[in-house]
Amino acid sequence: MGDGGTVIGHWLHRLVAPPVLFTGIALLFLAVIWGTTLNLVAREHASAERTAAALAADVANTYEAQVVRALREIDTTLKMIRYNLGDAPAQEVLDELRHQELLPPELLFTASVTDARGDVIASTHPASEANQNYFPLARKEDDMVVGQTQRSEGGAERQLSFGRRIESAAGQVEGIVVVSVDAGYFVSGYDSGVLGDQGVLGLVGTDGVFRIRRTGDEVSTGGIIDYDSLVASNDIDNAPATVRHNTWDGIRRYTIARKLYDFPLAIVVGLSEAERLAPVARKERTYFWRAGTASALLIAVMALLGRLSWQLHKARARVLEERVAHAREVEYLAYHDNLTGLPNRALFSRLLSQGMQYARRYEKRMALLFLDLDRFKVINDSLGHDAGDELLQEMGRRLCEATRESDVVARLGGDEFVIILPEIIEGTQVAPVAEKVLAAVGRPFMLAGQEFRVTVSIGIALFPEDGEDEQTLTKNADIAMYHAKEEGKNNFQFYSEKLNTDSLERLTLESSMRRALVNQEFRLFYQSKQDMITGRITGMEALLRWQHPDLGLIPPMQFIPLAEENSLIVPIGRWVLHTACRQNVAWQKEGFPALSMAVNLSMRQFLDEHLIKDIKDALQETGMAPELLELEITESMIMHDMQRTIGILHELKKMGVRIAIDDFGTGYSSLSKLKEFPLDTIKIDSSFIGDIARCAEDRSLTEAIIELGKSLSLIVVAEGVESEEQVDYLRAHSCDQFQGFYINKPMPAAEFAAAVRKQRRGEANSGSSPGQPDSH
The missing domain is CATH 3.30.450.20 (PAS domain)
Structure with a gap:
């Protein structure tokens, strides 16, 4: 009860x-x-x-x-x-x-x-x-x-x-x-x-x-x-x-x-x-x-x-929910990229290790794709970091769309991405995926209200043949990616043992380059530009060479692209500018006529925020007249960001510096665009001159470029002239100046000075006809 x-x-x-x-x-x-x-x-x-x-x-x-x-x-x-x-x-x-x-x-x-x-x-x-x-x-x-x-x-x-x-x-x-x-x-x-x-x-x-x-x-x-x-x-x-x-x-x-x-x-x-x-x-x-x-x-x-x-x-x-949510957020941020939301390097490393363990246990194969955007730094520097972040986010979305749900897309940092393809049977299965990724990235991007096209270089390493541990497989995929960039970018390359050897040589060369400026290993060679009618030297072009202590004289095509990638091209270009101006002034003090000095600018130099100051410092420190300095840029450089390019060129013109377009005819610029730039000279690319005697198309293009230059009151210079037949043809069509092996090849300062003295003595004695090739 x-x-x-x-x-x-x-x-x-x-x-x-x-x-x-x-x-x-x-x-x-x-x-x-x-x-x-x-x-x-x-x-x-x-x-x-x-x-x-x-x-x-x-x-x-x-x-x-x-x-x-x-x-x-x-x-x-x-x-x-x-x-x-x-x-x-x-x-x-x-x-x-x-x-x-x-x-x-x-x-x-x-x-x-x-x-x-x-x-x-x-x-x-x-x-x-x-x-x-x-x-x-x-x-x-x-x-x-x-x-x-x-x-x-x-x-x-x-x-x-x-x-x-x-x-x-x-x-x-x-x-x-x-x-x-x-x-x-x-x-x-x-x-x-x-x-x-x-x-x-x-x-x-x-x-x-x-x-x-x-x-x-x-x-x-x-x-x-x-x-x-x-x-x-x-x-x-x-x-x-x-x-x-x-x-x-x-x-x-x-x-x-x-x-x-x-x-x-x-x-x-x-x-x-x-x-x-x-x-x-x-x-x-x-x-x-x-x-x-x-x-x-x-x-x-x-x-x-x-x-x-x-x-x-x-x-x-x-309180309990906040603790759980905070723990989840901390875990997510620890393993995901905060910009793209993709797995970061830490989670990628864990997933790659797990994938390799699974493949090893069940005797499977897998592939690792290492991706790097081409010329991303140029876009980032030109349009700003906000546009660069937007590009990276869209890149992440496109990579996810181009791959399967079972594949892993991760961002390692910067413009580097990786893709893990698990459970492949043959290496040939990877190529279609890489092609699909190239096509997805190659579609136009809208950044800052403008349409851009971006490409990507892809390196591919296969497990287990290209590496049985995470570090080796990733390193070999990275090596293959650099090989893809060397092959012209916007392509994919599979890893091989030969690439490893080339990569070591590349690292050795890059390491040596960082010491080259300090050790004064760089040299300037000079090639003359001569008047088409009189044959007199009107100026010269400064060309960079590297006198390596062990490898000897290294041509520019072997080390300049590497300098572009690691940003060493900016201090190297600053050295070229000061050295060329100083040499020009020294020759004038020796009694040489006032000859123009042409210096090439790379894309990274041209977009460097200190370019104007560097040029002013070089002219002031050497005492060279601004009108004797001619800066050569390419068509692709001026068409990259027209508004910014026009602003830079006008600043240079205010200083009195002359502007030339190098390799003209290869960049597809139109007359309506070209006339907006304050230019002085256009240089016909040597690819049109080499076969001008036999190729009607090259002759038509050359004549059109000369006529275009005349209509814009520009000096027209032909590059790569190697024969009298080419000289006669260019003279007949009113080309102003030329340079090439027909007169002389690029040579050190002392040899160039001797060639100039020899021509001056010949003109004084009237012993040689203008425009004839020099003994050099």
Whole structure:
């Protein structure tokens, strides 16, 4: 007994606890509120449906009576005309009946008579023509027939024609009596307040084709319906309307369709369910709003009363959730790149190790693709870091789209990405994936409101043949990627042992290059530019060489691309500029004429923010006249970012420095763009000069470049001239200057000075003809 009392007391205590008590009271009141509301809504809705159905039936009764009355008048007119025809001419009969005012008003109706072929022989309207679409039926039927609705000649009215056949005493068909009326006449008298914007009135033939239909203010003809199905559902007289889905426009209406038993027509009346129930829907919303407001107040009171009891629980739950969310965020940031959302180097390392363990255990193969964007630093420096970040984000999205869900795409940092391809069977399966990645990256990018195209170089290493541990496999894929860049970029290369050897040589060369400036290992060679007519030296071009202590003289094509990649080209270019200016001034002090000194600028030098200052410092420190310094840039450099390029070139021109475009003809710049740049010289690329004697296309391009230079008042210089035949051709086409092995090759400063002195002595003694090759 005591135990039973304890249990009962425990449950009573639970029931009177504030959360349970207030919840129970709230649920009881909510049940009363919503039960009453739903019952009231149901009653209102049912009443509105009955009213709408009854109203549709009333409209149908009225409309049926109007249509039947109009059709009977038309049929009476047809019979009267046919009866009065006899032997009298048809036109006289129509005129007489019209005179007697026995015909319907001509403003709306047109009465006409046709012969047995269907041609109109009499009409109350001179321009009337027979509506032939019902003629075959009228010849067969004794009752009145109704034609299809047709546009009148002007296209403004929809004509609906009714007819009865005319028979001779022998029973032969002699013609048709026709009464035509604007089809809109049958739907013109309607109460818009009753029908609404979606209510429908219409006449439909027994063939299922609407003769006329009005929906709101829109009147239309044609349209086919299932006549038997529509009319059969309304066979009972005065039956209330039923809600039907009207197939001709997809609207649900209270629809009634009735066959007009004396005529081959049926009426269709429909009231939109949405419009008829709109008032009750508004009332229902009011009921629900009131019930919702009462419920909200009730719930608010319950929440207020239970707030204290739940406050501590919620606080504890919130702290726990924050700790879990923070732990998840820390874990995500630890293993994902915060810019692209891709796995970072740490997660990539874990996934690669797991993939290699799986492949090793089940004797599978896998591939690692190492990707590096080509010329990303140029874009980053030109457009800013925001544009660079946007490019990297889009790069991540495209790489994910180009790979399978089972593949892993990660960002190691900067513009370096990697892709893990697990479970491959043959190495040949990797090439299509790499090609798909190249195509995906190669699509245009929109950055800073401009369209750019970016390429990527891909190195591929296979497991286990190219490395059995994470570090070796990644290193070999990286080596293959650098080989792809050396092969012209925008391609992919597989790793091989030879690449490893080349990579070591590359690292050795890069390491040596960093010491070359300090150890004064760089040299400048000079190649003269000479006047095409006089043969006199007009200037020289400074060309960089590297005198390596172990490898000897290294040509520029072997180390300049490497200097571009590691940014050493900027300090090297600064040294070239100072050295060339200093040498030019030294030669002038020796009595040489004022010869121009041409210095090449790389893309990275040209975009360096200290370029203008470096040039000013070189001129001031050496004392060289600015007009003797000629800076050579390529077409691709000036077309990269035109607005920035124009600004830099104008700054240089203010200093008095001359500007030349090197290798002209290979960058596809147009005349309209070229004339916007403040240039002094264009240099025809040697690729056009080498085969100029035999290739008509090279001759045409060379002549076009010369003509372009002349039209822009620029000095035209031909590069790579190696034969007298080339010189004669260029001179004949008014080229200004030339340089190449025909006169001399690039040579150290001492040899170049000796060549200049020799030419000057020859000119003084008149012992050599201008333009002839020097012994060097």
